[in-house]
Amino acid sequence: MDKKNSCAALLSFNIKRLRKLRKMSQLDLSLKSKLSVTFINSIENEQKWVSAESLRKISEALQSQPHELFLPMYLDDNTARNLADSHQKMILEIKEIVESYEKKLPD
DSSP: OOGGGSHHHHHHHHHHHHHHHTTOOHHHHHHHHTOOHHHHHHHHTTSOOOOHHHHHHHHHHTTSOGGGGGOOTTOOHHHHHHHHHHHHHHHHHHHHHHHHHHHHSOO
């Protein structure tokens, strides 16, 4: 996978994109996510990776779902939002299917 399509590059691109869409600075994101500005900057510059907990904090601060932080770079904001909504619906449908099968399993 080339650098521009790496997970770190996608994460960096989408954090910046969503942050700008929400008119947030790195400091704003830091305060909302309770992560340091240095850490946010390091993620945006592809110098650090995130834990699942940090990913959750960032996505909540950006009012998004974690999978939205890994959308392809070539999508415009409307297409990205539509794709993210579609992904969210699929995730919920899969969850419902799994739960219905779990109910059918013998104890």
